[in-house]
Amino acid sequence: MDEWVPVDLIHLSDGREVSLVLRTVERHEAGRARVRADCQITTDFVKARLETNIWLDHLEEWEEALRRLSAGEDASWPQGSRGLELYFHPHENGWLSISVHDPDRLTLALGLEPTPEWIDEHEANLQRLRDACGES
Template identity: 30%
Template sequence: MSDIAPRELISLADDEGNSVTVTVLGRSARRTAGLDAEIVVRTPFVSGRIGLALSASRLEEWAAALDRLDAGEDVAWLERDRGPSVFIQLTGERDCPEVVVEDESGSMVTVRVPLVPADDWIADHRDRLHQVTTHWVLMLSA
């Protein structure tokens, strides 16, 4: 296993300068079996970031979301929990995929980011999830 910790769980971007990433920052200081992470939105118009706590169950939910996306379904990730939610719509309002990040419980802001990811983005994200899970689950259980 590499000594370099995988950081980007989600990295969706296009040639127009639009991107949404979920970056693992490291072990949580508050939760023994958790990770601190952040959602970062960047567009030519608006940019922002919000903190996020990741657990093994949230990573499992992301794996299930990737399966649904691969089957052609839109997904909501983290929707039931307090804190930010991420929605991926395969055909959004502008007839292209969109990522919607909501922070209903905090800032009450919603950002809708249209973007066209690479053709193999679901396989790429399964690989990212595997790397993050393998590295961080071993680190958290140590």
């Protein structure tokens, strides 16, 4: 059996002190609608780890959110979720404002300047997760 490797669906960082990572924490089990994940947020004043789920039926929404962000539009993901929700606002100067909202635990806003290739990298992350979950 292949060794399991966590997949980062989202990995945004300014290369210094600010980052947002949504990482799988277990191998996807066939027939399950979700995979367990951690959302890790780091700033110079906050370090948070939220246990959450990545619902496989929300992956198309993430793909659409990446399309919107690529066009310079705001996006949120997942839509209508009761749990963790992420809101993204791209700025013309390359900065990205992000709001992390979990109704039971945390609301936090942060800003960072991701690499110019961040959309392409996240499309590749999405495909890695789909492959790992047999969703290709």
